[in-house]
Amino acid sequence: MNEGVEWALHSCLNLAWIGGERAVTAARLAAYHELPAAYLNKQLQALSRAGIVSSVSGPKGGFRLARPLDRITLMDVVTAIEGPEEAFRCTEIRRQGPGAAPAGPDAPRCAIAGAMGKAELAWRRALADQTLDDVRERAEAQAPGAPDRIRRWFAGM
């Protein structure tokens, strides 16, 4: 899985803790975790295209969350970064070679693809059932001082 997913998730949480009144530049978000700024910018662009964050150009520009955390699921972020295609893609090799199934275009779905798809559906469902707000809540329970520390760093610099 793409490493940008992790960066995007952390950045979204950071954006939420900072507060939405002011846009935050990709360079700031990157500096906070010592990430390559231009590449994080690329990931944030993907989030922007997916409507998860909104972007503003120019001075005082940057990114901010497009909607509250409880309306952003993990699935949204993963899809925005990784793309919508399934991890297991059936190439229908049963139709190739001397053993090609003679069935027509209305053939039932490949049983293997069905089984793998069932597992992937469970994964997607688990991702869609968790919002970023759930994650934030657990993170704050683990580190109550984090939100203030983050807000202060982004405000002070």
Added chain:
Amino acid sequence: MNEGVEWALHSCLNLAWIGGERAVTAARLAAYHELPAAYLNKQLQALSRAGIVSSVSGPKGGFRLARPLDRITLMDVVTAIEGPEEAFRCTEIRRQGPGAAPAGPDAPRCAIAGAMGKAELAWRRALADQTLDDVRERAEAQAPGAPDRIRRWFAGM
């Protein structure tokens, strides 16, 4: 996800339909679906290392299932081909940069990694709950003639 997973799953089912009295070469299995033989051989080697199939060198050599289908789960095959590492790997970026959490080595798990891990666990559980025998059963229900066709092709050539 690696394309070899699909090939490995189909090959395992084919091996089961052929029957275990005779080993089948990688070239034969590949020809049946017009796959590159040497590369399929590589995937079968991975299955062999995982103990899913057993391999025999030399003339009359080849591969055969090491245990019945109902003792092989989808998880086994995926792990054999893709490796045991998780798809989402947390790089602990929360520890990097000016906002590094000051916690010691006994810090709780990153909330983001926990949430992603929960989804991945659902995926792995769904894979582990399905055996290749379940898949075979469904495949035969869809295409009752397939087993005989496969057995005949591999025997006749």
Added chain:
DNA sequence: GCAGCACTACTCGGATATGAAGTGTCCGAGTACTAAAGG
């Protein structure tokens, strides 16, 4: 005729090329602020 043995043919196994995709970087398009100039 039979046992032993060297040889050949065949297959797996891992080491070796190739290509695509993820990773990282750079420059142009666009915008808000600044400041100077004119009325």
Added chain:
DNA sequence: CCTTTAGTACTCGGACACTTCATATCCGAGTAGTGCTGC
């Protein structure tokens, strides 16, 4: 003093290199069969 306007600095957005991993291939190690040789 206020308005207008040109300029400037800053940021996103997409186009351009580089690195890593999946894909594909090839050759050596090892084995079973085969046929020949010698007894």
